[in-house]
Amino acid sequence: MSDSVKPGPHFLQLPGPTTTPLRMMEAIARPTINHRGPEFRALTVEVLEGIRTIFKTSGPVIIYPSSGTGAWEAALVNALSPGDAVLMYETGWFATLWCRLARKIGLEPELLAGDWRSPVDAEAIGARLREDKAHRIKAVCVVHNETSTGVTSDIAAVRRAIDAAGHPALLMADLVSSLASVDYRHDEWGVDVAVGGSQKGLMLPPGLSFNALSEKAIRAAETSRMARAYWDWAEMLDANRRGFFPYTPAINLLQGLRVAIEMLNEEGLDAVFARHRRAAAATRAAVARWGFETQCSDATAHSPVLTAVRMPEGVSADAVRDHALERCNMSLGNGLGQLDDRVFRIGHLGDFSEPLLLGTIAGIEAALGYAGVAHRRGGTEAAIAALSGTGMAGAADMAA
Amino acid sequence: MSDSVKPGPHFLQLPGPTTTPLRMMEAIARPTINHRGPEFRALTVEVLEGIRTIFKTSGPVIIYPSSGTGAWEAALVNALSPGDAVLMYETGWFATLWCRLARKIGLEPELLAGDWRSPVDAEAIGARLREDKAHRIKAVCVVHNETSTGVTSDIAAVRRAIDAAGHPALLMADLVSSLASVDYRHDEWGVDVAVGGSQKGLMLPPGLSFNALSEKAIRAAETSRMARAYWDWAEMLDANRRGFFPYTPAINLLQGLRVAIEMLNEEGLDAVFARHRRAAAATRAAVARWGFETQCSDATAHSPVLTAVRMPEGVSADAVRDHALERCNMSLGNGLGQLDDRVFRIGHLGDFSEPLLLGTIAGIEAALGYAGVAHRRGGTEAAIAALSGTGMAGAADMAA
Amino acid sequence: MSDSVKPGPHFLQLPGPTTTPLRMMEAIARPTINHRGPEFRALTVEVLEGIRTIFKTSGPVIIYPSSGTGAWEAALVNALSPGDAVLMYETGWFATLWCRLARKIGLEPELLAGDWRSPVDAEAIGARLREDKAHRIKAVCVVHNETSTGVTSDIAAVRRAIDAAGHPALLMADLVSSLASVDYRHDEWGVDVAVGGSQKGLMLPPGLSFNALSEKAIRAAETSRMARAYWDWAEMLDANRRGFFPYTPAINLLQGLRVAIEMLNEEGLDAVFARHRRAAAATRAAVARWGFETQCSDATAHSPVLTAVRMPEGVSADAVRDHALERCNMSLGNGLGQLDDRVFRIGHLGDFSEPLLLGTIAGIEAALGYAGVAHRRGGTEAAIAALSGTGMAGAADMAA
């Protein structure tokens, strides 16, 4: 085995943070502007308006200078009161973390068990809500795209289940890794609080997070009794109405957010979503060719954003990742929680072109070889065929 | 009056955010790296170690992806319990805001009245603590450099007053606008929690905030009973020990923070502080020449970071700021709270050179003229003389 | 004297290279594109069209990947033949250099003597041409803005003198330091070859140069007999017609040139010229106040681009420059040729705002003090007054 090729651009193929396009980085690296001046007010108005097109909502979207975890906390502390019951669903690691956070801040979350390979079971949620005659459950919290497993859930189905149960619980959805990569319709789907982050489909560095609010959520916040200041929606909404923020915002990231919104709308959200789906299908074609399973076991729930690849028994997923990093200058996502060292995760979201995706897949195929992991070759070919949409990229057969 | 000169670099002469040096912007605009990989771990270790040299502490410093307001909240929710009494001192607008935040999250703050022109009165704090025989007051919270007034307080004196009163209260200090611009000695001065932000003396864009902790503060957090998750010191300290963060940090700003620490240590903190003092002295020389008062009325407490300039009765400070912006492409800080339209604030902190400072002063002098505000001319000359350290920049007299 | 203030942005106050605006630097730092692809062709068409608006010509403009010296050579080797006589005028150092270059490449230049303080004497040129009955002189070459002295000449007057003499010589003008800073009208003034560079009024880094051509110049090139390849207009014009270049161009600088043209047209060339004139007048007001002479001794010929300041007998101009660099982080232009150490040159061109200009002047005033050069103080005040257009920037008198 010869020496590795170390130079060249790093391939950051995580399911977030993702590669930030130069145009966005330029905006971020421009001089910080006065957060109390007219230029900033115009920026505020523009991004607050623009981000609503991404969430597909006519309601307000709160932008925090924080990571997505902060927006999880914000959703809960604004709309709920100490001791409130919250119903969650164990899609994977991030669902589990959100549950833990809810408990830490004084709520009583209940986590419906899941197998970390399937989407949210809306029926199970409906059933649990029907049991809750007293309406002790104040919110249902689900993860749209579970970043630890590569499983996407049907949020609209959860809303239907809640409604069918005649239950008044708020519906909260974690969009951290789906926003701007997977179709999401805040108003149409009846979500009360959506939680987003900057470093995934928005293609920004981490540091901004979001809460998109329904009318019902805003009303709930008026009577909720959790202590809050930094995360307080009311102060934020009030300041936003005047074009400002109640405290110094992450100005430069907002400069980048403006560009993110522009770029997404230039390409068109539907085109963006289709591109992610194609990339995901091509990636799965490669995984299948290699002879591996995806962590997602439900064919209808594969994530357009990432693919978690299960390693055979006895094979270390981290060893593949180490070889990808050392030999191929490529970062892959690691297994989280119970999937530690069992899967590696391929991010195919944000700003990517066809050769970038194919280079990622080919690089992984090379890394599998370097790591000595038994696999069928031809994964990249399978991905090319999948991208071509015909199963046949060329006129001549491979066997020719 | 002729047309304005609009092109050219904007002069961002706020008391924060400040101009970010290109070297730091380059680091921020470099590709986001994997926050779970070895390269990031090395970065974490380096910045966590380095930031301690800026706070002059051997204890841990927490870095949040948030603005400074978040770090205010973090200081309180970690070390205190619901209903705790907190003693604060009204140095100005930001002291008032911190007090409001404390009340919002369920504490019982008491704000010792101040005149917004003077530093913290350590004696008054001592006196109040001596009255508190039951030790209901759990923390004393003071602002080191009050950004709304340009007054710097003596933090060590507050510690001495607390000790002299034999009171066990924690000492918390807001360093948001003083950190890395004004001498501060966390360990030596016996501060328990110091609160910092990125967009002032550290010269970064906003988006990072800090809590420097004493042993006593860490112990207090072990028994405190405020609900917390995002701000929780214990989880952060635990993750930091392994070189990571409990949630996705603001990676790119941390890349910039590394450079900030490097640059400050290259110049030397003492040289940095002296540079700020010289700039402040030169600015005050100009203000005096113009015939205006500074908001700070205590000659021993002038801020090295900013100068708030009082306009004569009937003169709008905002009109001067508007002319500075429109005609001179320069942002000045506005008056806050009761000082609305009464003062404008000149930031002279972070990364500035002599001609940048003089250009700022000359630009303000020009703006005073454009705004029709009566003033004595010669402010820039006075600043030049002050910078030269002799009162005489040249061999010939001005009157010659 | 206290320690110097070293950090902060460098003030590059040369008469070129000038400060490059961030927006332009961003374009330059974007990925190099394929110089044979459709995107580049569109860029070529755009900049070739756009640069004509800057020269105010309907004819072609050649863009070389070279410094301005290359464009001097290009002008001569395309339009002339070995041994041709060329009439030049000694406005200063750069006129002298151009003359030297002409001799090196095999022409016979004649340099009409000048005093380095005055503009081109069009009458003297006319007189000389009238003597040249045999029309041995094939070209008259003059410098529009002599960068070594700060003297601007009347190019249209030279054309009138040539025409009045009934002489067929080509008129060549060096615009290196005037292009896009001083009014210039290629077609209207009847210039045959204009020579430009990127690093002055165009605000780009050095590396591009220009030849704007008249019909007469193009025809002259058809029969001229100097050997040429790299500089050959015919090949360049031919390739340009197809949207390309005969060899790899300086792609990234062309990316920047597009932005330069955009920015100049956004501001409007007349506004740009007026801004330069105002800055020059303000600078001269400061120089007069200090008690110094400008190198330009003709009040009608002061350059809008730079001011060369004569130091009194026995005073080293370089010592002032050294103090400006060491103490004020500012680069000033040095004296060239016979003006070595006699003058320093202040660049006030390209992208500058009012406080940048005032900071420059104040910084020089400080440097004069640091260098111990006797001067009257108040230069910055005088500049402020000049900028205000009334001689009175404020309501109160300086003497008040």
Add this chain to the structure above:
Amino acid sequence: MSDSVKPGPHFLQLPGPTTTPLRMMEAIARPTINHRGPEFRALTVEVLEGIRTIFKTSGPVIIYPSSGTGAWEAALVNALSPGDAVLMYETGWFATLWCRLARKIGLEPELLAGDWRSPVDAEAIGARLREDKAHRIKAVCVVHNETSTGVTSDIAAVRRAIDAAGHPALLMADLVSSLASVDYRHDEWGVDVAVGGSQKGLMLPPGLSFNALSEKAIRAAETSRMARAYWDWAEMLDANRRGFFPYTPAINLLQGLRVAIEMLNEEGLDAVFARHRRAAAATRAAVARWGFETQCSDATAHSPVLTAVRMPEGVSADAVRDHALERCNMSLGNGLGQLDDRVFRIGHLGDFSEPLLLGTIAGIEAALGYAGVAHRRGGTEAAIAALSGTGMAGAADMAA
């Protein structure tokens, strides 16, 4: 066929210009510095010294602000006199262009015919020189790496042939596309003038070119009689000795050149060369798998820098390139001269990582499919196997 994936980074896979690493772009985008100041002098000294390590010479290297064509001209006009005979070898398009340039500037070049698929025939050169008893031939000019064909020639063998012929001709080598990518030893191989460019292995944007000189070349220049000014070595060497340039250099590109030299020496030239060889071998493995011929027909002369791929009779190479551009966001080099539309050229030089190379190859494989060009699939797999150095990247057979 589904829609194309358009966003994401462009793959600029030309044989130059190549991708410029961010670290280098940062240096280029830093403020232009004073080209007559001490900071620039230090830069000059550093790059003039450093560039010698890249050419492997103890002699001087001239750096021009021009493209490589300028350095071709410079080599000839400095060392030769009008009417001198020059012996060249037709390796392909660029050899032909150099010959044309020599004729244009007044030399008498003789181009030994080649088939555009083979390297320089040193024997043929030796034979021709032996015929030249009168030593009319003053220089032998050969292209090290012919960018139009992907053929690398043995420069040392040419020197041996000249010496064996006992002929005094100078040896000039065009390194434009080989410098810093292919092993080159200026002094050891006895080359008199080497011609280089910035936008290939040095990974900079275009705009700098080089002449590396032997003692013999410098002496030849002392008596040569071609007119020259911009390209004059003597003036350049004289100015360089003082740390400056005779005219304004391309300052920002020199800032980038410093970083280029640093990066190459950090990786080590031998490692750089080996990386290019591995990439070329992997690319050829893909080409062979697809069932195509390389333009280079000599197995010992394949270029490490680029691979020109011959399309079968009747297949348009440009159609493949168009699909690569439109569908895969990738630029490939076109066929030049007689190879127009017959070949496409894959650049694999400069700053590239393994997944970037594999993404390029996979992208081309996809483009072949999109263009409907019959080919065997599996090219990327073959490249992976070649990179792994064993022909076996994994434990399982492809046929499994």
